[in-house]
Amino acid sequence: MKAGADFDPIELEIFWSRLLSVVDEAAVALLRTAFSTVVRESNDFTVVLMDADGDSIADTNIGTPSFVGILPKTLRQCLAQIPIEDWQEGDCIVTNDPWMTAGHLLDLAMLAPIFRHGRLIGFSGSMAHLPDIGGALFSADCREVIEEGIRIPPTKFLRRGEENHDLASLIRANVRVPEQVIGDFYAQVAAHAVCARKISDFFEVSGLEDLTAISAALQHRADRAMRAAIDDLPDGTYRSVLIADGYDGEETRIACAVKVTGSELHVDYAGSSKQIARGLNSVMNFTYALSVYPLKCALDPTTPRNEGSYRSIIVTAPEGSILNPIYPAACNARQLTGHLLAGAIYKCLAQVIPDKVIAESGTAPTLRSVFSGNDRFGNRFSQVLFGSGGMGASARSDGHSCTPFPTNTGCGSIEAFEVAAPLIVWRKELIADSGGAGQYRGGLGQEIEVEVVANGDIQLSLMADRQKNPPEGLMGGRRGAAVSIRRQDGSEPHPKSRSVLSPGQRLILRYAGAGGFGDPSKRAHDEMLRDLKDGYVTIAGLERDYGVRLEEIAGESAVRR
Known part of the structure; x- marks a missing residue:
């Protein structure tokens, strides 16, 4: 052998x-x-x-x-x-x-x-x-x-x-x-x-x-590869705090400390929110997975991953906290907490390796909507809409629009979604000015409009955050646009609860834009013009977020040509 x-x-x-x-x-x-x-x-x-x-x-x-x-x-x-x-x-x-x-x-x-x-x-x-x-x-x-x-x-x-x-x-x-x-x-x-x-x-x-x-x-x-990557980091403890909307005014607080000692790294969430009597709790397994994955992406993205990839990484969270809850804690929507961890970790690492991390993403956490009831033939259905907001910008490029991170679950075919449930998706479009301003712009969020075409009422379950605390930028980059959810009549359902949709009602879901990276004043004017041409930003957005007027940058571009 x-x-x-x-x-x-x-x-x-x-x-x-x-x-x-x-x-x-x-x-x-x-x-x-x-x-x-x-x-x-x-x-x-x-x-x-x-x-x-x-x-x-x-x-x-x-x-x-x-x-x-x-x-x-x-x-x-x-x-x-x-x-x-x-x-x-x-x-x-x-x-x-x-x-x-x-x-x-x-x-x-x-x-x-x-x-x-x-x-x-x-x-x-x-x-x-x-x-x-x-x-x-x-x-x-x-x-x-x-x-x-x-x-x-x-x-x-x-x-x-x-x-x-x-x-x-x-x-x-x-x-x-x-x-x-x-x-x-x-x-x-x-x-x-x-x-x-x-x-x-x-x-x-x-x-x-x-x-x-x-x-x-x-x-x-x-x-060996992961230890070499960690060993390249300066020894020290790097800290961050991330605040999310939480449940009914009880904000979620993620306190993160990344401690580097030689070729070993310890992620500690002491000081984070206590577990709550709602389904936002992230059990330790999920907390572990959503901690080691962003570290792998930032530090050692090319080496094949297996058990050895994570031996040099320790992840801890206080028992009884929202990141290590005790049974029988509700945890159905644990992604609303676990998906925040990449942003907290990257805020720590940005203090030493800003060129290897990204700003917060609009799908951190992801917005999920679940539709359940009977279709027009009396058959039961239960369908999840997997939409995505923008991905955070980096030190090298703009963030990708409508791209999930740290999860990678895609929206899939809208046609398949409509076949599986009595729902029609009327619009699925990018939201201008939703990407956070920066030297590199955050990825854009999107707006999806869904109509109920069942014969009777159906159940709706929403799992959303980032309405009050939109994704933050890094290194001077600005925040992305916030999440919003409303019915066609303007009423707003509870973002983390179950409700009912009636036949003919439309639900309009606005997925968050991502944070920008770097000082917005350093963004190339050619990039601003390209964004304007593509509809990613508006003239008003350029003036508000970048402090420039179209006449200035258009004139500069004409002179160079």
Whole structure:
């Protein structure tokens, strides 16, 4: 058997590419067989390959970063409840316990053992956002997790390849769209089957007998790369505070301290808000994922990621805080808190590496709207609109418009959205002047107008922030435009609660623009003219945000020509 040092760099890179293709092919299987648009259109899922010790070897490139580093933690907790000797070939173990998975009941984790010649050599793992999980609609206003849906402890969904009918029947009886939910369960099953088959193919061509040596080598390489990146930072503690709207006047406060000591980095959230009796709480797994991911993006974006990528990073938050809540805290809308962490971390890192971070994004946190009821044929539907605001500007370029960060769940096809629910999207357009001014402009937000065309009332659940505290800029950049939500008649629904929409009513969602980067007075006038021509800014916006008049910059441009 090879040891880690026995792989030459070229061989290691080839093996890494093949292992990555294994999880990517499994991910494509999940994507193409999923019943819900949450997965097949918006990519809210992940697939991970782990070794026999439960350490991740490869994560798919087409999943969401909200799940980074979580499945190995889930596996270890499941093994504590289902001993390893009880895991058989063909088994698929599932759980959606928020404290074991990704922070809310809608994310289903599935784990399967991988055997070779009768010997356990690894595990495949997947996580996918279900279209429904019973209980209250996907929402922010519950007071306990008990209200938010069915909580599944580690349980075998498949036993030696056969469905656990008791579990499947229980789920079907308690969700709004059972065909979609169970269909997505089986999409995950399909991904695990593909992963096992492709790993078998990998062993045939690689000459390896198990994953032990290659896993150790890849983790060592990832660990070494991240430690080198951290070691380049000056030692010290860098602090920031980020304020979000929170719930009904109770603001969310994220206090962040990034401590660098040699090749190790500690993110500490001491001083952040206490957990609240609403669904904004971010469990520690989710807090961890949304902390290590932006660090990976800023410090070591090109090295393949696996368990080794995060060994040099510690993430802590006080127990009982909004970033480490105690059961039975409500946590359905945990993204409204967890997505803020990238901005808090980047405000710290901007003090030492401003050229490697971005300003706050308009999808941090993301605005989610959920529509549920009966369509015109009496069929039940439950549909999430995954729109995006702008992405923060950097020291090198303007932010991307309508681009999600730190999540990467896309809006998907509007046509698919309209087919799945009695809704019509009349407008989906960029908002001029919504990107924060700066030497580099923040990405623009968008406005989406949705009409209800059902025969009766439908439920609406909104999960929104950034109405009072819009995304901030960096290094002198200005804030982006705030979120706003209104009905066509001008009335404003509660941004974090459930309400009702009647047939013919229209909902107008304005997604936030992102923060700018750098002093607005340093923005090139040619860029201002280009923005004006493209409709990204208005003449009034140029005068207000940049302090220039069109005649000045147009005259300069004409002289240069």
